[in-house]
Amino acid sequence: MNILGISAFYHDSAACLIQDGKIVACAQEERFSRKKHDFSFPKNAIEFCLQKGKISVKDLNYVGFYEKPFIKFERILYTYLATFPRSLPSFLKAIPLWLKEKIWIPQTIKKELNYEGEILMIEHHFSHAASTFLVSPFQGAAILTIDGVGEWASATYGVGKDNQIEIFKELxxxxxxxxxxxxxxxxxxxxxxxxxxxxxxxxxxxxxxxxxxxxxxxxxxxxxxxxxxxxxxxxxxxxxxxxxxxxxxxxxxxxxxxxxxxxxxxxxxxxxxxxxxxxxxxxxxxxxxxxxxxxxxxxxxxxxxxxxxxxxxxxxxxxxxxxxQPAAGDAGGAVGVAAYIYNILLNNRRNFVWEDAYLGPDYSDSEIKQFLQQNQINFREYSQAELIKYTAKLLAENRVIGWFQGRMEFGPRALGNRSILADPRKPENKDRVNKKIKFREEFRPFAPAILEEKVSEYFEIDCPSPYMLLVAQVKPEKKDKIPAVVHVDGSARIQTVNRKQNALFYDLLKEFEKLTTCPVLLNTSFNLKGEPIVCTPQDAYLTFIRSGLDYLIMGNCVLNTKEMKTQQTPVQTDVTKELEKTVTIR
The missing domain is CATH 3.30.420.40 (ATPase, nucleotide binding domain)
Known part of the structure; x- marks a missing residue:
């Protein structure tokens, strides 16, 4: 059973493939198009999902869309009429787009995919509810969804039990x-x-x-x-x-x-x-x-x-x-509608619990090496055991590293596969990474990634936080131990890491702890200000050479910024040219 879920046309377009009830692949379109919060039809994300599932469009049993555009159009028309004539300028700008494109979403999806079946649609907030409860570890739970607006709802209260969801109140x-x-x-x-x-x-x-x-x-x-x-x-x-x-x-x-x-x-x-x-x-x-x-x-x-x-x-x-779940916003709606079709519409028992965010593309060591060799980029290769020890040593020596490993994360946070890593014990690393590496606002905090079993030693929290979606206070006696990840109010946005979720990142944290007695690393997303998180080896390299990173580690390949030649630039692509325009403007 192959089910494709799609969210698109507002912000953060995404696709999700569920096979026999289990999430096989999820990705946001922005990672492929390199347009942050890309809202266009997620053709690249869909192509990736189908490739990961080893299927083609003709193998899809169902395709779902995460909201109902006609009900949303009703709300927009009603609101414009209720606020006329103040609404006229906005009306004249929005309605032609709706009449030309947005109310024809089912037809657009069929055309883009060359898909002949029916496009199933559910309400926006039901997609949100399904995206969290149906993939949760709970057989029963209260459900709260809150966002800007879907069709009419801006928040809903509900209950989930087994494979059913009931919404009993909405704003x-x-x-x-x-x-x-x-x-x-x-x-x-x-x-x-x-x-x-x-x-x-x-x-x-x-x-x-x-x-x-x-x-x-x-x-x-x-x-x-x-x-x-x-x-x-x-x-x-x-x-x-x-x-x-x-x-x-x-x-x-x-x-x-x-x-x-x-x-x-x-x-x-x-x-x-x-x-x-x-x-x-x-x-x-x-x-x-x-x-x-x-x-x-x-x-x-x-x-x-x-x-x-x-x-x-x-x-x-x-x-x-x-x-x-890690993509709690609109991107996660793609998961919600796919899970709804499988579990609720088709009445299948739940057989999947969302345990990690690593659902995007990955690149083998041979693919990474091929990219580097084709573009004559200097690198050194290590075994995995050597790589862990060498990387931990570099971090302990206060080097800042671009870390590109395994499958890309789904959602807005980098969780150890498309990350920039630094030593949290050095207070200067907060300003260093903000100003000289990511070129972003100085008030922005950084997250601590910590061994899950050590989280209660450092923070006022006693449960896992694998997706950086919980903030807690740093324990008073630990604040001066990890100053680069302590926010001005003494809090931190925590990522806990266990070996089941991410063995390589866990081993790196363990090795860093072995060298320093500190089980924490500064972890921030591998991107520059205004750009999406990197997806491909080329994305990672382009970000590396335009930032103040000391090293880039992709798979088992290590790049040292001191060994980079100024003329070492990958073959030009449209995306590359756009990125270079960004540098010129900056």
Missing amino acids: KFPHSLGLLYNAFTDYLGFRVNSDEYKVMGLAPYGEPVYYDLIMKELVSLKDDGSFQVNMKYFAYDYGLKMTNANFEKLFGLPSRNSSEPIQKKHQDLAASIQKVTEETMLKMANFLNTETNLKNLCLAGGVALNCVANGRILRETEFENIFI
Whole structure:
């Protein structure tokens, strides 16, 4: 049984292949197209999934799409009519695109795939719910999905049992926690549906001094976590912007331009909206716990990537276990619709538990060597045992390394296969990696990757966090041991690693601990600012030569930046040329 799930046409397009109930491959289109948050039809991701499953389109039994475009179109039309004439400029821009392309999604999918069967579609938030519960380790769980908006829903409360899901309550547009956070993201000078994690990272530098004002003027929050947004201050229901002049007047300053410096007021606004988000999610979770009396919680939707709020739910509610899959946003909808078809529509028993994020393309040592040799790039080759020891030694000597191994991760986090690694014991490595290697904002924190069995020794948490989706405080006596991964408020976004999930990365952590007594490495995604995480050996090499990395380790091949010739550049491709344009602009 071969089922293809697709999410596309809004942001973070992706594909997922399920065979006989088990996830075989998942990937986001951005990794292949090199366009961050690519929303186009995921033809490259689909091609990869089919190749990994050793099938062709004709072997597909079902194809599913993660939302229902006609219901979404209904909501858009209704909203434009309700807010006319203010909505006219946005209407004139959006409706032609909908009439030309977006309501014809089933036909587009059939044409792109040359597929003759029916395209099955389910509602957006049901895709989110299915993407987390049906692949979770729980036979029964409460389900909470929160994002910007699907068709009409912006959040849903549900229950999963065995292979069934029931949604019993939902919040509807325009009242949306995700869109509220989007609005502040835009106001603070960051990109909507892209940079929300920057607001979360900026928040600890400020104080939530605007929390009371937001709760008084912008949001009416109830005990069950439901709320209403005061649309007097927002434009996302009718316009091309998130907020309006009333919003700027309320907070006493204009929207920040992305090139302008971040001021204390911006930090305080970030802290305030982060607190609003956390308190709202806590009320939602507490209500859900009371209503269901269940100990397990499954979270999904873009807001479920807010790992600070997730950590508080784990600590401050009655839920004992939380599951969040690594691609909790729209990309994960591809998994949700495929799992829905297999488990719910076809009534098959669940036979798969999502245990790691390594579901993307991989490249053999011979393929990596072929790329390097064809482009006359200097490298040295090691056995795997030698490689682990040599890499750990380099890290202990404070070298910063690009680490390219095995199958690429699915979701927004690099989890040890497409990572930049550094020594967390050196406080200077935070600024070094931010400024000189990734060329990104100095306030951005880095995650600690830690041996799973050591996590409670270093952090105030006693459960695994394999996908960097939980934040916890660093224990006071350990803060000066790993200063490069301690955020300004003493917290850290944790990745736990066990040998079953990633044997090579686990062994590297063990060897580093052997050399230094520290079971932690600084782990950040292998990319430069504004670019997707690397996918191929060429992507990795191009990023390496344009960054301040000391070494690139791909498979068993080691590249030293000091041995690179300035003329050593791979054969030109369109992607290569676009990347070089980025360097020139920067």
